[in-house]
Amino acid sequence: MxxxxxxxxxxxxxxxxxxxxxxxxxxxxxxxxxxxxxxxxxxxxxxxxxxxxxxxxxxxxxxxxxxxxxxxxxDPARRKDIACQHTAQHILSAAFLKVADLETVSFHMGERVSTIDLNAPFVLEDVLEEAEDLANEVVRSCERVEILEIEKEEAEKMNLRKLPNVEGKVRVVKIGDFDVTACGGFHVENTGEIGLIKIVDTEKVKKVLTRIYFTAGDRALKDYREKDKLLKSLSRVLTTSTKELLKRAENLLEEVKEKSAKLDKLSEKYAEILSKVAEPEKVGKYYLYHFSGTPEEMKYLPKFLADRKDTIVLLEHPDRIEIVSNWIDCRKIFEKLKDQLNVEGGSSQKRAVITANSASRIVEKLREILKWF
Structure with a gap:
């Protein structure tokens, strides 16, 4: 400490x-x-x-x-990590400027990963790799990092990436002949202390910017270890080498799609058969069908039942209740259930979805409501 x-x-x-x-x-x-x-x-x-x-x-x-x-x-370890990430950001921002004339418009340092936002809606993969390679060349070159306190007039002559709007002296961070910029934060004394800079992800933000996620130093090593362990674990689970992992995953996904399509067709056929043999409960002038089962079969039941005159279909899922009907305004049903049972969910004219783990009290209250519709 x-x-x-x-x-x-x-x-x-x-x-x-x-x-x-x-x-x-x-x-x-x-x-x-x-x-x-x-x-x-x-x-x-x-x-x-x-x-x-x-x-x-x-x-x-x-x-x-x-x-x-x-x-x-x-805590000196935390401050060293902060210095490492911050200097890495300066290097990476300068690398994007040199490689593709992309400017950094904002920077955020996180506890696990840091970001810079570039002034472009997208960045090509080869530009990302070129900037990353250049940044790591600067790291391996062990460039001296100097902290200078200079007058604003002198700073204006140093070709800073961005001149701050301050009065009096300007704190400048100079990384060899690679980068000069104003900054008040912590930095390493030599770029070799960083060890590694790694871009880990990108995303478009605000429609006009690209956010670059990166790690550096011990964080980059930790990130590599975690991903290496994950790849090895996936390789064991899928019984293939890490080199063949992508191909194996693609083959499995294709198999799942084929089986899912077959299951979908079978579920639709089963729902059609079930709709023919199911006995509804007569409530007032309506016919109430109540089902609980797999999501696949219940998905198609309204298709075969909802058009039957004065029919209401209630589907009981593990986490929600669906009420489907072409003969009654489900919005009114939902509002009454909401007022009387304080349930949560949403509704349209032909469907209401209620967040619930059990259908018993919903069905009981629904019976009461239907008698007056």
């Missing part, structure tokens, strides 16, 4: 939250510059979260403290 001192000016109790407030703090706040915050201890209390608000630093603690001066400790 990195040791230091801190003065707590006020301690606030907000429900179960204990918040220690100070004007200055050695703890870096969560979310500042897209970065994760520090963790550690203040006196005997563990720091769970750190926020910056209205010029004050808020420390969320797991134990109560009185205002005063305290020894504090900052």
């Amino acid at each position: 990195t040791a230091g001192r801190i003065r707590i000016d006020e301690v606030i109790k907000d429900g179960e939250k204990i918040i220690a407030v100070s004007r200055t703090s050695p703890f870096y706040p969560d979310g500042k510059g897209g970065q994760l915050g520090d963790r550690g201890k203040i006196g005997p209390a563990n720091v769970l979260k750190v926020k910056e608000k209205n010029g004050y630093i808020l420390h969320y603690l797991d134990a109560h403290l009185e205002p005063g001066d305290y020894e504090c400790e900052i």
Whole structure:
């Protein structure tokens, strides 16, 4: 742990939250510059979260403290990981700019994976690979990472990726001759400390941006181990090698589709037969059919029953009840059940779906309602 001192000016109790407030703090706040915050201890209390608000630093603690001066400790392993992820982000953002002239418009660091948003609705696979390769070349080159405090006029001459709108001196992070950008966060001293940068996923956001998910350092190694274990486990389950895993999965999916299509046809035929032999319950002027069974067979029962005059079909699933009819407004049925039984669900004119584990009270109440329709 990195040791230091801190003065707590006020301690606030907000429900179960204990918040220690100070004007200055050695703890870096969560979310500042897209970065994760520090963790550690203040006196005997563990720091769970750190926020910056209205010029004050808020420390969320797991134990109560009185205002005063305290020894504090900052978790160095977490700070090292944060520095690793943040420098990796600078390298990856610069790599996309050099490879495809794609700019990073935002950055977010997560506990497991981090993201950058690029100013393009999609990024080609070969561009992703080229940027990743270039980023890892910079890592292997062990470039020096310099933190410079310079005047804004001098910063304007350094060809920064983005010049911040600040007064006075600018904090600049310089990664060899590869990248120069303004930043207030933590960084490694040498790119070799990162070890590896790996893009793990992408997605389109806001219709005009591409979000790049990445990991670096020990996180990347952990991610590789987890995926390697998963592949080996799948290989054992599917009795094939990892090289043949995709082909094996595709073959199995094709088999499942064929069998599913056959089951669908059989279920439809069974539902047709069941509809011919099933005996309805006469309730008022309506004929109530009540079924419980597999989803496949119940899927087709309304097809063969709903058009029969004054027929109502009730389908009992493990987690829901369906009421289907072409002869009564199911919306009115649902509203009455909702008012009288406080059930949840939704409805249309010809179908109502009710969230329920048992149909007994629904059927009983439905009988009462139908007698008055």
